[in-house]
Structures are given as structure tokens and as C-alpha cells.
Amino acid sequence: MKPITNTILSILLLLCFLFEFSSSSDTITSTRFLKDSESILSNRGFFELGFFSPPNSTERFVGIWDKRVPVPTVFWVANRDKPLNNKSGVFAVSDDGNLVVLDENYRILWNSNVSNAVVNSTARLLDSGNLVLQDSVSGTIIWESFKDPSDKFLPMMKFITNSITNEKVQIVSWKTPSDPSSGNFSFGIDPLTIPEVIIWKNSRPYWRSGPWDGQVFIGIPDMNTDYLYGGNLVIENKTYSLSIANSNEAQLFFYYLNPNGILVENQWNIEDQKWVVAWSAPETECDVYGACGAFGVCDSQRTPICSCLRGFRPENEEEWNRGNWRSGCVRNSRLECEKKNISVEMGKDQDGFLKLEMVKVPDSAGWIVASENDCRVQCLSNCSCSAYAYKTGIGCMIWRGDLIDIQQFKNGGADIYVRVPYSEIAYESGISKDMKVVIIASVVTGTFILICSIYCLWKRKRERERQTKTKFLMNNGDDMKHDKVNQVKLQELPLFDFEKLATATNHFHFNNKLGQGGFGPVYKGKLVDGQEIAVKRLSKTSGQGLEEFTNEVMVISKLQHRNLVQLFGCCVDGEERMLVYEYMPNGSLDSMVFDSTKAKVLDWQKRFNVIEGIARGLLYLHRDSRLKIIHRDLKASNILLDRDLNPKISDFGTARIFYGGNEAQARTTKVVGTYGYMSPxxxxxxxxxxxxxxxxxxxxxxxxxxxxxNTSFYENEDALSLLGFAWKLWRENNLVALIDQTIFELHYEAEIVRCIHVGLLCVQELAKDRPNITTILSMLHNEITDLPMPKQPGFSSNQIEIHTEGCEQNHVGTCSTNMITITSFDGR
Structure with missing residues (x-):
């Protein structure tokens, strides 16, 4: 019996040991720590804690990730700013009761840094994704990862700001998708008089939600009470706490502040088995804080996006016209109360208010106890009050000083009343005092005949211009008469006088010549108002210039985008045909990037900005403009760089419009373009x-x-073209050799190599294998992390042969290579 008894005791001891181990599978204690390659799971297996390496990195970190989805998604990182260099790290509870990350020499790289920690405390991973450190005896939570987050915000977490103790719970972006260290952007609650949530860039506001009205943030369009899955902001004793409850546990979602400063709501799509973006901010240029400066209003649906409030003008007219709106606006005239230097009395010549409807209210709103009527009175009685608004749920808001970060909405937002002097009110309403009525009546009577005369002269001039344009269009191809392109109202395109353009270019002097293309020469000019322009003048010997002129006017006359060159107008005078564009002081991309001296100006960040800008311009042409447009001659000499080196796509002479909503491709018997850039x-x-x-x-x-x-490879090269050379380096896993040494920096290597990968995907031989421009932008911004493997590029192994199918055949059955136009057009 004794051997049997001993066996039973052994089994019971083993079971007890196994039970103790399994019961602590979500726990770390002073005697049970984690080594690299080990991990713990939350009770129901929702989350896992262990060691990991980010994409394209060998450094090791301790983190928490979701086990319910197949896509690796790290939600929290312990030692984000002090990585481990090998796999000998340890995650443990130290002797003083704090959580620590140790390296192979037992140096502390990270610790929970709790002053009131207790000996023999226990760390446990909860099914909410929260790692808690608690007193093993009382169960009191001493520290939790939810109060020390990384770049992601999970349901059940809370953003907290205590304006007394300065306690802050914020998320901070990763530096890059491969580097979890603290980036430039952070997100949390700003404890203003009326609280808001803010994205900061290096401690400066980058995006703001607008004030909280008790249910929603009024600066987020279309936000309703169901937004943020029941988000709620609680204010108690100077402590602001924003929480997001998840009533549907099956719906997985989280908020993520990416390395570019974009706050993204990701939801798990069960059917596609991937995270999808449900909402993000900022989405447009207008969402970026202070895009239009003081007293400017931003409207993403208008071009340009910035305008001054009524009663205000740009502070720096020259910068404003160049699209630099940060300097903002100033008043046209002083306030009445400032002239008198006292608070004005109700009545005569007092200041008033102009109403601005459905806007994101300005930053730094003050709050006072007042009814809607008293709100106006109190603002008017204080000369420092520049605007007021009354919003249910908030009450009376007032602003002192400059009004910054106003955005126009289509719906939602709030109405704001901007303080202006009496003269602006009289102008706006059309009402004035008796004396002013007499003066205005006298002026109107005295100028009526003059106005009529000017109008008649203007009307006659416009009629002559219309007849000239109509005659030009009728004389340039009967096939254009019935083309749908007539939907573009050419009459709205300004017509320049030949004499004005001749004067602006010093009579087309050789010193003003910028370059020469297939269309003809391009000249720099300056109009009498100081506006710099570039004038493309159709050469009388140009073979395709007339057709390109007509096409470009029709295609680009209605296109407006920051990455497309702006067409100011045209000139049709006798045999003269000219196009007038904005002037690009930095010329074309090829004049910069292929010049060893000038190329040094274009570091990697500037080159990435150029690449991204070209992609955004193409996105507008392919998807966002009212007509789908294929450029057909995209090349380095047709990318122009403005004063700030922002790229603009130019030369739409060979572009084609797709009118059918489902039309995906077309065919031509006349191939025009530039060797090296045309697809197979x-x-x-x-x-x-x-x-x-x-x-x-x-x-x-x-x-x-x-x-x-692409065409600069000769006999001494290992490849026929740049595409072939890049493909060779790809197969050799040596893409770094392709990078221009003037831009190579080790910490940018992964980003640059990723862009080369995207480029190889774009130049694959078969069109169906290439990504569309929307996908390309997502790839460039690391929104798509796993890129497909590229296939062999077109024209990478054999010389180009022009087949007869691609050309018009002449009477003897041969194909003329003249149908392929090789253009050389220097930037304007």
C-alpha cells in the first residue's frame, strides 16, 4: 500500500504545481519573471505581453498586443525610449515592488517609478489590455499601463488632466513605424476654461476639437452623441477625464496617433480581416491649427482655402497671394471704442457685430455667466472683447485679442459674432445716418453716367473677346465642335492682350527666355501689378503646338489644386497663341535633381515632399476632379517647383479626359509622350x-x-536603364546602392528603401499589377505596412521596339516613329 500512497501524493503535488502555474499565466511576481521569447496572456486570452521587434528593426521592446486579430498590433510599449539590443532582456517585479525592464547586465532600462510600491507586489494583464501593478495583500492598484500609455487609446482607458497636480494621461506618437520612441506629436485634454482635446506638435497646437458642450466637441463636424462609442468628459475638482466605453465587446476598435500626427479611429473588419480607418483628424489643410492665421477663416471647399473675415484684409498681401496665409489678417479700420479710448455708450456710432455662421469657433474661448442677450452686451461693453458666441450646453463664450483657427463648416459648428467698427456695419447692412444718406445719394447721382459709360465699354470689349475665342475654337478642328469638352466654359478663362504680355516679357527678350518645348518658347514676365508670370508662346513652326494649345486650355482651365500649375489665362491675337501661367522660381524638377550642385538643396525630406506632392496631384486628376484626366506626359521637366520647393504638375497639352464614370482605359493611334516615361x-x-x-x-x-x-545608362552600365538597374539591385538585395549619396542618412534608410519598393511596384510591366494612386499614397505613408513583391519592370531587359499597332501606318505599311514626341521643356 505504501508505494501506491507515495504515487498518489506525487500526483497531487504535481497537480497543485500545475494549478498554481496555470492560475498565474496572466501574472508576473517577484519570483516569476519574463525572459525574451516568453509571454503571458490575459485571463480570456484577449491580450498578450512579451518581447517584440518593430518592422524593419532588430531592437527589442516589452509590449502588449491583441491576440484576437491576426494582424500584429502593439498597443503599449514599456521601454519605448530605451530599447534592448539583443534577446537577453528580462521583465520583472523588482525588490522594491516596481516593474522593471533589465538588460543582460541587469541595468534598469525602464521602471514603473512608483514611490508607494510595496514589496512582493504583483503585475497582472487584464482582458481590457491594461497591465496593473497591485498590492498582493489588499489588491490595491499601485500603477497601471492605462495611465502610462504609448501611442494608442483602448476602450476603458481615460485621458486625464489635473490642473492642480499636473497629472496628465496622454498618448504620444511613435517616431516612425519602425521606432516606438517618443515622436513629435501628443494627444490629450487641454484644461482650458472650456475644455478641448488637442494634438500637439512639439508642445504647440497642431489640431483641436473645439469646446466640449456637455455631449460633443463642437469643432468636429457631424459629431453626435453616439460618437466615440459613448465618449464622455467628466470635470471634477479641476480634474478633466475623457473616457470611451465599449458596449459591444465584439466590435474591436482603438484610437491611434500615428507618426505624422494624425489621430485615427481603427475598427476591425471581420470580413476582410484587417483594420479599417473609420475616422481621422486632421483630414484637410483647414484642420491644421491656425492654417489661415489671425482673423482668417479656412474653407477646404474653396480655392484658395483662406480668406479674411469681413472687415479685415491680409496683413502681408504679397505672402497671402503666394499662398502663405500664416501672417493672417488685420482690421480695415480701428474699432470705435479704440478711437475714443473708452467703453462706448449704447447708441451713437458704437461698434457692432457681424455674424459668421456654422464655423469651428476660435481658440482660447473665455466663459462668463450670461444669457444670450447679456452675452452681446457684456462683449460690447469691453473694448478688448473681439467676438462672442452663445451655444446651448456651454453658454456665453467670449474672445479677447486675435481670433485664431476659425474653420467654415457645411453644417454643425456654432455661430460667432465678430466685433467690427460702425462703418463696417453700415456697409454690411446698407443702412446709414441721414447725413450719410445725403452724401451717398449725391455721389451716386454724380457718378451714374460715368458708371454706365464704363459698363458699356466693358461690355463691348467682352463681346469682342467672346467672338475672338469662338472664332479660334471654330477654326481649330471640326472634331472639337461636338466634343463634350465644350462643357468647360472657356468664356470664363481670362483673355490677355498681346501688348500687355509683350510689355511684361520685354517684348519676348532672349534674356527672359526660360526654356523651349515642343509647343514653343517659354518666357518670364512681370505684369504692371507686380505679378510674375510664365508665358508659353506657340511657335509658328510647331507641328503639334496648335492642337496642344487647344487641349491644354480645355483641360486645365477648370483644374485647381495646390500641386497643379495654375493657368491664369490665354492670348488669342491674330496668329499669336499664348498661355499664361503662374511663375515657378525654382524651375523644373529635372533642373534640380539631375544637377550635382543644385541637388544638394533637395535633402530627403524635401524629395519626399516632392514625391508626395506629385502623387496628390495625380490623385486629384484621377479621382477627385470633376473630370477624370490622364496626363500622358508626366516627367521630371513637367514637374515645376515653387518658391518653397513644392511640386506642381504642368504641361497638359497631351492630356486626355475620361467622361464615362466607368471608363477605365482608352486607345489611340497617335502615341505622344517622352521616351523613358511611357508605359509599355x-x-x-x-x-x-x-x-x-x-x-x-x-x-x-x-x-x-x-x-x-532613366535614359542616362550607356554601355558602361550594368543595366539598360534606371529601371533595369533598380531591378538588378532589388534582386541582389542592395537597394541602398540606388540612393543618391547627397541624401543618404542612416536613420532615413528604411524609409527611402520603402519608397524605392513603391517605385518598383509602379513600373511593373503589366498595368494590372501596378497599384492605383490612392494605394500608392497609403503605401508612402506606411498605412499599408506589408508591401507586395514587385515583378519585373517594363523596358528593363530589352530595347524598346515600336510596334505598328501603336502608330498610324502610312500607305506603304511602315510605321513612323515621328508619332513619338520627345520633348524638352525647362521649368518656368
């Missing part, structure tokens, strides 16, 4: 689509990164 299906078969532009974009991307032309 276009060169060989005359087929073009948005994927043709994607191919050209890929060539541009690789040229911009390498500083070398």
Missing part, C-alpha cells in the same frame, strides 16, 4: 489609363531618389 502598353499598343500615369510616376520616383535619369 502605351508605347506598344497605344493603350492608356491611369496606370500609364502610375508608370510615369514610378520612373519619376526612382529618378528623384537616385538623382539619375
Amino acid at each position: 502598353e502605351y508605347v506598344l499598343n497605344g493603350q492608356f489609363s491611369e496606370k500609364s500615369d502610375v508608370f510615369s510616376f514610378g520612373v519619376l520616383l526612382l529618378e528623384t531618389i537616385s538623382g539619375r535619369k
